[in-house]
Amino acid sequence: MSGAPAAFLDRDGVLIEDCGYPHKPEHLVLIPGAAEAVRRLKSLGYLTVIVTNQSGVARGLFTEDQMHDFNALLIAQLAQDGGVIDAVYAAPYHADAVIERYRHPDHPDRKPNPGMLLRAIEEHGIDPSKSLMIGDQPTDVEAARRAGVAGHLFKGDNLDAFVQSLTAG
Ligand SMILES: [Mg+2]
Incomplete structure (x- = not known):
């Protein structure tokens, strides 16, 4: 079986500056x-998939x-x-959610758990072995590892230069 390659992208600190719970x-x-x-x-040829922890909702x-709405604005x-x-x-x-329906001691979707990646792999026919994940936290890399995806830690500067260095050759 051959699946599609995907690039899993963290949101805050990778696609946008992390100002602390950005939402406006x-x-x-x-x-x-x-x-x-x-x-x-x-x-x-990568599918591009954002995978983001948003505990600001729970908080x-x-x-x-x-x-x-904020994600739609980012996509636009x-x-x-x-x-x-x-x-x-x-x-x-x-x-530690203040809103009970979002309170979970260790939700399978919350990175470093791989739930979001595994669901995307299933729903989009993705081949994890051909895929990569870019995050700015060790928990991003750990979530990738648990999903069988190569994780890469982005430490700032220019994201395109980083992607170019990952995909060169
Ligand atoms: Mg981040």
């Missing part, structure tokens, strides 16, 4: 090279609807510069 339009600041990186990954800082902004996102998975859970 004014919080949306793209990382340098973000749209170009997504465009490059698409042109190399009552913003609603799930606000989160979806990336697309404006030619970076097409194929799917978004978000985990609104946290062990």
Whole structure:
């Protein structure tokens, strides 16, 4: 069986600056090279999938609807510069949630657990062995590892230069 390659992308600290629970339009600041990186990954044949922990929902800082609106705004902004996102998975859970329905001691979707990646692999016919994950936290790399995906830690600067270094040759 041959599945598609996917690039799993963390959101905060990878595609946008992490200002601490970004959720308002004014919080949306793209990382340098973000749209170009997504465009490059698409042109190399990768499905582009955002996988993001959003415990701000559990913490009552913003609603799930606000989160979806913010993600839609991000997708539109990336697309404006030619970076097409194929799917978004978000985990609104946290062990210390103030909102009970999002309270979970160790939700399978919350990275470092691989739930979002495994679901994307299933739903989009992705081959994890041909895929990669870019995150700015060790928990991103760990979630990738548990899903059988090669994880890479992005330490800032230009995302497109980072993607270029990962996919060269
Ligand atoms: Mg992050």
